[in-house]
Amino acid sequence: MVGQAGGKQPTINDVAALAGVSKKTVSRVINRSEFISEKTRKAVQGAIETLGFVPNPQARALAFRRNFLIALLHDNPNAQTVLNFQQGVLDAIKDSDLALLVRPVDRGSDRLLDDVRTFLEKQRPIGAMLLPPISENDDLAALCETLGVRYVRVGSAPLDDPQHCVSSNDHDVVKEAVRRLVDLGHRRIGFVRGPEGFRSAAEREKGFREALADAGLSLAEEHYAPGNYRYAAGVEAGEKLLALAEPPTAIFCSNDEMAAGVMSVAHGKGIAVPGALSIIGFDDSPTATHIWPALSTVRWPIRQMGVRAAQLLVPDFLGAGAKAIDPDPAALTSTFVERQSVAPPGR
Template sequence: MHRKSRNFMAPRTREKSGKQPTINDVAALAGVSKKTVSRVINRSEFITDKTRQAVEQAIKMLGFVPNPQARALAFRRNFLIALLHDNPNAQTVLNFQQGVLDAIKDSDLALLVRPVDRGSDRLLDDVRTFLEKQRPIGALLLPPISENDDLAALCEELGVRYVRVGSAPLDDVRHCVSSNDREVVAEAVGKLVELGHRRIGFVRGPVGFRSAAEREKGFHEALAAAGLPLPDELFAPGNYRYTAGIDAGEALLSLAEPPTAIFCSNDEMAAGVMSVAHGKGIAVPADLSIIGFDDSPTATHIWPALSTVRWPIREMGIRAARALVPDFLDINTRSADEESHVLPSTFVERQSVAARR
């Protein structure tokens, strides 16, 4: 024990020159009390326009910016949005993050990013500690942990607003932003059917994931609508990873009667299937059509470019932020409530799909 004292105590000497103006300076300049300035900052209703203008002018003159730490202490709430995620797809996380940042750009809020470990049995404790310490205004939950009801309950308990992002609406729509994956998968698979494909393989996502279930539902719907059978042999397990795509490709393409098209629950696995096809000399798309899901960078980086479903993830970030903190973004709460919380995914056609020959 008895460790050396930390040296961050030292550099306090830099306090020499330009300190930032405080609320007291503003109050003095405007000739009002600091509480009045506080009212202006927080847009209280009980202020005459005259007073408000005087204060605003003083604020502008001094270039005053309220100290977020002091506000956080007094409000017992940090002006932060926490982004909780355990999504393995970096691009997804970053796109969403970018959307959130777009939305809060001109606000007082900042974004705190917090990866969590879904597997850990201390997950809930970790998150609780995090939320109690950081006290963010709200939390955004990205899939797959957004599907964890305990987390939502925890936010509720701690008085932290939250919005869950998912592939389909959850119980309480106000706390949820999602996309219509199922419909779009059905649409994409419908295209395959139109192109004459009759034996269509499906590479599953991980068991227990809502996103995976939704995508599979869409697949079922499309085939059912076309009156096509769903033989077990055409379904391969998967976990959203490239290697699972390899395994699935090996399995499906060595069937006695291999599929002429394969729908993969995400792009990475589609890339894996495509590699196997290349290795076996199966031409894509001439002999095998492949569709993925996510429209990740991989989709355009592989050859031929992958037809896939684009998840409006950045837009969902914007929408989620707006739903979470409309009052900080100067959004009319009524109109925020009216905004749809289900955003459209779209089927992006590239070069990996062709008519069955």
């Protein structure tokens, strides 16, 4: 990079002069306009590199009428899920000019739409990613459309057109996990649900009940426990289920945090895992391998879903390296991971 004589910073006018194009053309190249020929684009980029020109981010934002931000909106009780998704997004945008802005919201608020509207109008992000359960709110997606903000909805089942949605296969993989318990000989299988109003909770429960039905079994009312994806809910569920006269020989928990809570109660009661009780969770969070015995669980590809969400949201702002991450749709498929927390009943 040669820069300018006397230490003067090169300007967009200098780039235009060296490339033999107009200032407006340079601006279009910088802002990745689709209406520029490859020859012109290369000439401008060559001039930028030669001069060592650094675009002014404020000027770019003004020209683009958006800040170079993408927003992540969530109301999720599981902090690890949010962090893992964020990491995937950051993996995708690390070589771009974009920054990630994270905004917690209250899905139960009467002002949800007004608050999100104010946030989007103030911050002017290029796009927004909606994590469950707010991703299931059609009005939020419509608001993004109205404001001209790109959006992607993340869920445990398809929620929108493919260009606006990243989804996993919770229902199918839970059926697989529960079939494994049935194949091992379990017939009294307990279930700890996720929070009311979460599509993920509904999909996981649906998969659980269908697996039992396929095996000619049903979920006994006393073997059912509500939950909210938090450790304390798992403890409460464990206290309820393991105090029964005929407790379950296996328990499926709708996430790893609650599974850890159930396991803690079992240890406290002297119930051997997996000798007297098998436990399965969901997420494959760090918790799954930080407890003993290591937890059998469903590996939810939430980090890869973050990558894919960014790829869908801002493909024109990502470099070739980012676009090549996780090109296989199979990377978004949840899988059952069997570890030491499951065994035949009464082993």
